[in-house]
Amino acid sequence: MKKLKIGTFPATILTLLVVYALVKWGIPALSREVTSLPFPLPVPGTLMFFYMVLTVVALFLIVTFSDEGLNDFLRPVKKLLRGGYSKALRAVVLTAIPAVIGWQVYELTVPKVEVPSSLRIQHPSSNFPRSFEAKKNPAAAPTGTEVETFMAEVKANEVQFIAQVQEDIEHWLEEAEPEHVLEFFPGPAMRKLLTQLPSGELDRDTAKAALLEKTLFEGRALYAMNCRACHGDSVAGDGPMADGFKLRPIDFTDNGTIETIVEGYTFWRVTNGGPGLPAEATPWDSAMPEWKLSLTEAQRWKIILAEYDLAQKTPRIPESH
């Protein structure tokens, strides 16, 4: 078989182009196969630069390894310079090289018109629906019927929990074999309620406070399952995933965050997440998920109750108009 022979010079240029194409398009295409993400992972510019410099060094070593190699490489260059291909081609190449270099230098040094930088607005109000402003957290103020249902459940020892904690509570019931499922709770109101149980007469206010303790427990459980990875155990925005984001998850213990906004705003933010933010909340896209897609309204309110409680903060009171 006759070996296809191309000169050293074209081979060098071709190798550079192939390596460039592999790094620029090959690796991102491969990344989609490996990660099965719906988008390719680009190769950072600095890494690209390293790959290309290494390729140039390797090619230089190969070409200059022997005199014949170097002569092979330089032959077409010398021929071009002597006008061996054509005088017109030589003129074109010799004009193009300084022109391209000049253009690049111009691009680098010319002053650019840039949009003035603006600081990111953490609490944008432009697309905040006013109807949310006066929303109250229903989990914080149980209605009369809710308290009564709870009292009936306590008396019958059939207290209902959210599905997410049900399994754990059943495990505990099997192991601890308590008289009443609410012995699970260490809270003062819950303890007091249980002491009233033998008499059959439950105090409404105690029951209401105990119901709040239960709601808070459920809210914390939901927080741990959904928010902890980013916002952290201590709600200080230091969860295990937090370092992975340029725009860090919010530290709820900071005075400038959930304390400065009304509950309705917090609810709206949790509901719509990063995708619901208007342009002034950029640059840097927020990784905050859109919770309306995976949590019910009641669950979101319970989490918000727990969030304020864990951070030891109170929401801002809506202004009366």
Ligand code: HEC
């Ligand atoms: C994937 C990481 C991630 C998860 C999970 C996450 N968050 Fe966030 N959250 C963020 C980031 C990043 C920000 C900051 C940027 C912004 O304001 O959108 C944020 C901001 C917030 C804010 C805005 C606070 C303020 O003062 O403006 C609230 C409220 C919030 N998160 C609540 C929650 C709740 C509740 C959950 C769980 C249901 C949760 N987050 C889960 C990443 C996350």
